[in-house]
Each structure stands twice: as structure tokens, then as C-alpha cells.
Amino acid sequence: MTRIGIINVSDRASAGIYEDTPGQACTALLREWIATPFETDYKVVPDEQPVIEVELRRMADAAGCCLVVTTGGTGPAPRDVTPEATAAVCAKLLPGFGELMRATSLKYVPPAILSRQTAGIRGRTLIVNLPGRPKSIRENLAAVFPAIPYCIDLIGGPRLEATPAAPHVFRPNSG
Secondary structure (H helix, E strand, C coil): CEEEEEEEECHHHHCCCCCCHHHHHHHHHHHHHECCCEEEEEEEECCCHHHHHHHHHHHHHHCCCCEEEEECCCCCCCCCCHHHHHHHHCCEECHHHHHHHHHHHHCCCHHHHHCCCCEEEECCEEEEEECCCHHHHHHHHHHHHHHHHHHHHHCCCCCCCECCCCCCCCCCCCC
């Protein structure tokens, strides 16, 4: 069975101070857009780089997730360390993901320039950092989703098919 990891990085949600809406929004969106049956590996963790790194490694290496999506921890605040954790565990970074997400967000809010989302590859796993607001998650994931299934193909992961509701996925010779 195909596995997808979702990590909400939030001190307050991990402490139970508020509801985990970003992670749940991300899960719902992936279920809306991915037709291939998949199981989720889901965690809410605090903004602690070592904890984030452990979860990213576990989801990629032990759980065998083909895709791990993080929400939150991508801003300039001192505790925002999701991009650092991602860079620390990835063999290759894919800066185009972050560039496109920032360009997309700038259409909606000027402070998007402060965002530091990134993406990278660990083995056969694509890791993508998304912002922590449900509206921004949808906007950013819509921008990069067309490249995600093909990227997973290229790194030897399972073939992900999209639903008709998803942004059009690009694969060579697919139009």
C-alpha cells in the first residue's frame, strides 16, 4: 500500500493548546487530489529541529512513505526550523518548489516573501514543506502538485494518479 506522511509542525498543536487544523486540511486535500489508494502516517510535533528530523527520517526510511508533507515552521521566527530539518535529512534539495510556492503566495499576501518553504529527496521519498495556514496550504500545494507525481516516478516511488479535482499532473508524453 502506498504511504504518505503528514507532519504538522506546531508547538501549540503538539501541546494540545489548539486544534491541528493545518495537518487535517493537508490530509483532506491530498485525499481530494490523489486517486491512488494510500495510507497516511500522521504526526503533530513541536518546533524542535531534532524532533522534526527524527520524524522525517522515520517516515522516509522505516515507514516507506513516498511523499512526506510538512505544515508549519517555515517562517522567519526563531522557532521556525522546518526547512533546516528538511535540508539536514535530504540528499538533494529541490529549490524550485520553494520558489514557486513563494511566487504563488505573493499573489495573495506581501509577507509571503518571508516564507522559507523548500523540498528535497531522501532515498525514494519526496519531502515538501508547506506553510501552516489551511488557505495557504491549498494555494501552495495547488502550485506544486502538478510536479509531485512525476518527481516520485523519477526517484523510484509508486505511481500516483490524480483525481479529476486535482491540478493537472505533468508527465512527459501526457500532455
